[in-house]
Amino acid sequence: MSTVIHDSATLTKRSLRHIRRSPDTIVTTAITPIAMMLLFVYVLGGAIRTGDHNGTGAYATYVLPGILLMTIASGVAYTAYRMFMDVSTGIIERFQSMPIARSAFLWSHVVTSVVANVVSLVLVVLVALVIGFRSGAGIFAWIGVAGIVLLFTLSLTWLALVPGLTATSADGVSGFSYPLIFLPFVSSAFVPTATMPGPVRWFAEHQPVTPVVNTIRGLWAQTSVGNDWWIALLWCLGLLVVSYVAVMRAYRRRVS
Amino acid sequence: MSTLTLTDPRDLSRHVSLRHTFSQILSMAGRSLIKMRRNPEQLFDVVFQPILFTLMFAYVFGGAISGSTHRYLPLIIPGILAQTVLTACMATGTQLREDMDKGVFDRFKSLPISRLAPLAGPMVADLVRYTIAVTLTILMGLVMGYRPHGGVGGVVGAGLLLIFAGWSLAWAFTWLGTIAKSARAVQGYSMMVMFPLTFLSNAYVPTTSMPTWLQDFVKVNPVSHIVSAARDLMNQGAVTAEVGWALVGCVAVIAIFAPLSLVSYRRKI
Numbered sequence: 001m002s003t004v005i006h007d008s009a010t011l012t013k014r015s016l017r018h019i020r021r022s023p024d025t026i027v028t029t030a031i032t033p034i035a036m037m038l039l040f041v042y043v044l045g046g047a048i049r050t051g052d053h054n055g056t057g058a059y060a061t062y063v064l065p066g067i068l069l070m071t072i073a074s075g076v077a078y079t080a081y082r083m084f085m086d087v088s089t090g091i092i093e094r095f096q097s098m099p100i101a102r103s104a105f106l107w108s109h110v111v112t113s114v115v116a117n118v119v120s121l122v123l124v125v126l127v128a129l130v131i132g133f134r135s136g137a138g139i140f141a142w143i144g145v146a147g148i149v150l151l152f153t154l155s156l157t158w159l160a161l162v163p164g165l166t167a168t169s170a171d172g173v174s175g176f177s178y179p180l181i182f183l184p185f186v187s188s189a190f191v192p193t194a195t196m197p198g199p200v201r202w203f204a205e206h207q208p209v210t211p212v213v214n215t216i217r218g219l220w221a222q223t224s225v226g227n228d229w230w231i232a233l234l235w236c237l238g239l240l241v242v243s244y245v246a247v248m249r250a251y252r253r254r255v256s
Numbered sequence: 257m258s259t260l261t262l263t264d265p266r267d268l269s270r271h272v273s274l275r276h277t278f279s280q281i282l283s284m285a286g287r288s289l290i291k292m293r294r295n296p297e298q299l300f301d302v303v304f305q306p307i308l309f310t311l312m313f314a315y316v317f318g319g320a321i322s323g324s325t326h327r328y329l330p331l332i333i334p335g336i337l338a339q340t341v342l343t344a345c346m347a348t349g350t351q352l353r354e355d356m357d358k359g360v361f362d363r364f365k366s367l368p369i370s371r372l373a374p375l376a377g378p379m380v381a382d383l384v385r386y387t388i389a390v391t392l393t394i395l396m397g398l399v400m401g402y403r404p405h406g407g408v409g410g411v412v413g414a415g416l417l418l419i420f421a422g423w424s425l426a427w428a429f430t431w432l433g434t435i436a437k438s439a440r441a442v443q444g445y446s447m448m449v450m451f452p453l454t455f456l457s458n459a460y461v462p463t464t465s466m467p468t469w470l471q472d473f474v475k476v477n478p479v480s481h482i483v484s485a486a487r488d489l490m491n492q493g494a495v496t497a498e499v500g501w502a503l504v505g506c507v508a509v510i511a512i513f514a515p516l517s518l519v520s521y522r523r524k525i
Contacts, residue, residue, distance in 0.1 A: 043455060047462065047465035186316055190317070191320035195318075197325055
């Protein structure tokens with residue numbers, strides 16, 4: 001166990017060094033969601049009726065949970081790409097010939113992804129604060145938000161490793177992230193699901209992004225999150241387990 | 257035994273008649289259409305984008321913006337029409353630059369054809385792309401329940417105006433294609449110009465719902481004038497001042513960028 005942790009830490013340093021040498025990846029990851037947030041808050045926000053939210057600052061608070069999930073989605077696209085580059089350049093074969101724990105290679109990518117995403121998320125929250133995001137939530141609510149966001153990041157990271165290991169081209173890798181970035185649009189992230197027509201509303205209310213968004217929003221607004229928190233938890237854990245199994249299968253096939 | 261006589265290249269007439277120029281432009285347009293047919297992904301921006309945007313904005317945001325999807329359609333359909341056509345014309349510059357980088361234009365230079373033909377041909381072919389975009393978006397709107405009060409005349413008028421707007425703006429991207437270093441650079445510059453122009457406009461929401469400082473920009477944004485003109489034609493069948501301003505803007509863009517494109521293109525080849 002200690003070997004796995006030690007090897008993972010060593011390989012994580014390698015991956016983080018890659019990011020430190022090209023910090024534009026983090027900036028690029030954060031720029032798209034920030035641009036989206038500015039667009040929605042300033043251009044569309046005034047026209048969107050969200051019930052109890054009116055005005056730029058209030059809509060910034062309303063929209064931020066969805067923007068955070070979009071940030072994670074665009075961040076894990078880079079994780080998939082980094083994994084694909086490692087696989088296609090044959091670095092796995094090199095590591096195989098060394099006395100390294102096999103799973104360390106995967107964990108290094110996972111930890112790097114989480115670290116890079118946390119940096120991007122902090123950048124997004126800082127911009128949100130500048131444009132009017134406010135929350136009177138206490139420390140425990142913020143810990144809850146951090147927990148659900150980290151769990152969601154972890155789930156999507158493991159999911160991103162699947163195309164990273166199995167894709168045959170760079171285009172194939174980048175293509176996987178489009179549905180992830182698109183999902184928040186058809187959810188409660190930008191508008192209340194009650195304003196959507198029947199079938200769209202049904203889809204929006206039964207997909208993973210909505211309960212996660214509602215949980216974060218509820219925690220920040222200090223209101224009851226109802227069933228949303230455990231539905232969000234189930235989605236994240238379910239996705240994590242399924243992705244983990246799929247990654248392990250793909251990885252075994254790759255290294256055997 | 258027949259003897260082969262080589263004509264001195266200097267004896268060949270440099271002048272190409274107007275009739276031949278038109279014929280050559282159409283040949284080049286045909287070449288571009290064949291390229292489109294062979295690479296259907298070139299049509300992604302005019303086929304999938306309008307369908308995706310119309311569905312998403314109408315069904316997801318329509319209720320929250322206008323109270324219902326149906327009431328949002330008269331606002332959003334002309335907006336998406338304008339946005340689709342104006343972003344579709346960015347591809348003109350990118351494809352031109354790709355052709356120039358591949359050396360195709362060096363071949364054209366050696367042919368006894370009008371210098372204008374390789375430049376104007378793709379522009380004519382692009383009219384097909386804009387027409388596809390306009391037709392699909394209008395059909396999508398009709399399927400979703402949009403009933404334009406401007407009638408057939410208003411809809412056709414708005415469609416023609418937008419096709420003309422796209423074609424005129426394509427000259428700006430053509431110029432960009434002749435001066436940029438690579439196709440990727442053209443794409444980057446084009447996005448930098450078009451993203452703010454299309455999104456910071458009245459295409460999706462009424463200007464009055466925006467912050468005051470943003471309203472000032474939106475009101476002078478040429479895209480807003482084109483969207484308003486299309487709305488007036490489609491929803492009222494009225495040829496308002498906005499239509500006039502939109503046409504003046506289009507003519508101004510052509511007057512500036514068509515000569516610039518030709519000059520920089522001649523310099524390049």
